[in-house]
Amino acid sequence: MDGAWTAAAVRRAEAQLMATLPPGTLMQRAAAGLAAECAALLKEQRSTRTERAGVYGATVTVLAGPGDNGGDALFAAARLARRGARVFAVPVMGGRVHPVAAAALTRAGGRLVAESPRRCDLLLDGVLGIGGRPGLPGRAIDQLARLDAGTVVAVDVPSGVDVDTGAVPASAVTADTTVAFGSRKPCHVLGRAALLTGRLVLVDIGLGPHLDPNPAVRVAGETDIAQWWHRPGPDDDKYTRGVVGVAAGSDRYPGAAVLATAGALAGPAGYVRYAGGASDAVRRSHPEVVCTPTVKEAGRVQAWLAGPGFGTDEAALGELRSVLVSPAPVVLDADALTLIGEYPSVLSRREAPVVLTPHDREYERLYGSPPSEDRGAAAAALAKRLNCTVLLKGHHTVVASSDGAVWANPTGRPQLATAGSGDVLAGFMASLLASGMDGVRAAVAAAFLHGRAGGAAAAGHRTVTASDVARALPGAVGEVLTAARS
Ligand SMILES: NC(=O)C1=CN([C@@H]2O[C@H](COP(=O)(O)OP(=O)(O)OC[C@H]3O[C@@H](n4cnc5c(N)ncnc54)[C@H](OP(=O)(O)O)[C@@H]3O)[C@@H](O)[C@H]2O)[C@@H](O)CC1
Numbered sequence: 380m381d382g383a384w385t386a387a388a389v390r391r392a393e394a395q396l397m398a399t400l401p402p403g404t405l406m407q408r409a410a411a412g413l414a415a416e417c418a419a420l421l422k423e424q425r426s427t428r429t430e431r432a433g434v435y436g437a438t439v440t441v442l443a444g445p446g447d448n449g450g451d452a453l454f455a456a457a458r459l460a461r462r463g464a465r466v467f468a469v470p471v472m473g474g475r476v477h478p479v480a481a482a483a484l485t486r487a488g489g490r491l492v493a494e495s496p497r498r499c500d501l502l503l504d505g506v507l508g509i510g511g512r513p514g515l516p517g518r519a520i521d522q523l524a525r526l527d528a529g530t531v532v533a534v535d536v537p538s539g540v541d542v543d544t545g546a547v548p549a550s551a552v553t554a555d556t557t558v559a560f561g562s563r564k565p566c567h568v569l570g571r572a573a574l575l576t577g578r579l580v581l582v583d584i585g586l587g588p589h590l591d592p593n594p595a596v597r598v599a600g601e602t603d604i605a606q607w608w609h610r611p612g613p614d615d616d617k618y619t620r621g622v623v624g625v626a627a628g629s630d631r632y633p634g635a636a637v638l639a640t641a642g643a644l645a646g647p648a649g650y651v652r653y654a655g656g657a658s659d660a661v662r663r664s665h666p667e668v669v670c671t672p673t674v675k676e677a678g679r680v681q682a683w684l685a686g687p688g689f690g691t692d693e694a695a696l697g698e699l700r701s702v703l704v705s706p707a708p709v710v711l712d713a714d715a716l717t718l719i720g721e722y723p724s725v726l727s728r729r730e731a732p733v734v735l736t737p738h739d740r741e742y743e744r745l746y747g748s749p750p751s752e753d754r755g756a757a758a759a760a761l762a763k764r765l766n767c768t769v770l771l772k773g774h775h776t777v778v779a780s781s782d783g784a785v786w787a788n789p790t791g792r793p794q795l796a797t798a799g800s801g802d803v804l805a806g807f808m809a810s811l812l813a814s815g816m817d818g819v820r821a822a823v824a825a826a827f828l829h830g831r832a833g834g835a836a837a838a839g840h841r842t843v844t845a846s847d848v849a850r851a852l853p854g855a856v857g858e859v860l861t862a863a864r865s
């Protein structure tokens with residue numbers, strides 16, 4: 380399991396590592412990695428001035444803040460200047476810049492200027508790093524407004540964001556690439572800051588062994604998911620692989636039922652039962668699903684999904700109660716969340732695991748106020764209050780357990796914000812629960828694989844539908860299980 384560490388945790392690890400190294404070593408490691416990434420980016424794009432790609436002749440502008448983040452940027456820019464780049468560094472906090480790094484840049488042929496040319500091939504954001512408070516100094520805002528950059532590279536973090544939460548309460552840099560040193564920070568994976576991060580490149584500076592084994596935010600990878608996966612053995616049959624029940628849709632809204640069962644069929648469970656008013660549509664799309672009109676008639680299942688498109692009337696509330704009295708773990712989505720918001724007591728006597736999958740408006744119905752910009756804390760607060768696992772949807776989906784652990788999903792894609800894609804996710808997650816995965820792992824793994832499937836579906840189509848995502852899920856599963864084995 381990988382993760383993201385707060386500024387304080389990074390500083391603690393840095394202090395331990397620095398005690399073993401000559402002064403300045405870490406900054407040189409950071410600058411070398413940063414310069415290498417900038418050179419690679421410049422090789423990919425033609426210079427607006429010379430019409431040639433590469434470092435030689437490229438125009439590089441550095442926005443340099445007062446601390447070590449500016450120091451990293453200036454040392455990296457000195458390396459680029461030595462390879463023939465035209466480098467202009469603009470101090471954005473009066474004359475306060477890292478003095479040794481600024482001297483290195485001028486020795487390499489770079490210039491410290493009050494104003495750089497308007498157009499540059501690469502803009503290095505070295506305004507603020509992990510020592511920054513949210514918001515940008517006015518001079519940085521002015522420069523960002525007037526510069527026209529081929530590509531923007533943030534040094535360690537996009538300046539201006541709240542490093543520890545991913546909130547962006549004031550002005551901040553929007554990067555195409557962020558080159559981070561030693562570890563991810565929460566702003567790279569959470570909230571609006573994760574969007575401003577762009578592509579994340581991690582530079583290893585040797586911090587790993589010194590980082591606290593418990594990161595502030597956990598980030599699952601292929602190996603984790605493969606380890607959690609229940610692989611059927613020779614003695615398994617369709618029942619021992621898990622039976623998943625889907626209570627979704629209605630005769631008026633059959634689509635949600637079809638998509639949720641499609642998600643459930645793409646998971647590891649051996650058998651899918653459907654309970655609700657859209658049996659005909661479900662049977663037509665998925666003849667392998669066994670359909671009954673109500674939850675009580677469905678028989679035993681190892682996990683339920685309840686909610687997508689099943690309405691919020693008395694009958695729906697009755698079906699939700701029937702699901703919640705069963706001893707099986709449940710995923711509650713869409714209309715079930717609205718009902719829980721209105722009748723929170725239906726959850727109160729429940730002991731088996733519950734996963735809630737709200738988007739922001741559903742979160743507000745459940746919590747009483749919209750999620751704060753600190754989305755990890757927001758998800759954790761709801762999880763604690765309702766004693767459930769919470770998957771808070773967004774461009775960067777977050778999962779929180781009732782004991783406060785927060786997971787950020789690294790595979791989210793804006794294309795997944797398509798109608799019905801949440802139904803597929805919820806059905807797939809219920810299948811993971813039915814196969815024996817616990818609530819938090821099922822939520823984390825489902826978000827990860829759903830994101831991967833969305834990516835795969837987007838590669839072949841201009842617009843991605845929820846059905847495309849469901850069809851791509853088995854492939855995404857196969858890819859993750861194979862990659863983790865090799
Ligand atoms: N840790 C590691 O392992 C390694 C770290 N490295 C690098 O060091 C970076 C951290 O450097 P850092 O500690 O010098 O802090 P940094 O972010 O440059 O700025 C602090 C300065 O900004 C100011 N200031 C703050 N907020 C402000 C605002 N909103 N608006 C205006 N000003 C503001 C604040 O001034 P103050 O107002 O507090 O007096 C202070 O002077 C880190 O991100 C990485 O790049 C690598 O070299 C190697 C390994």
Ligand SMILES: [K+]
Pocket residue numbers: 448504505506507508533534535536537538
């Ligand atoms: K920065």
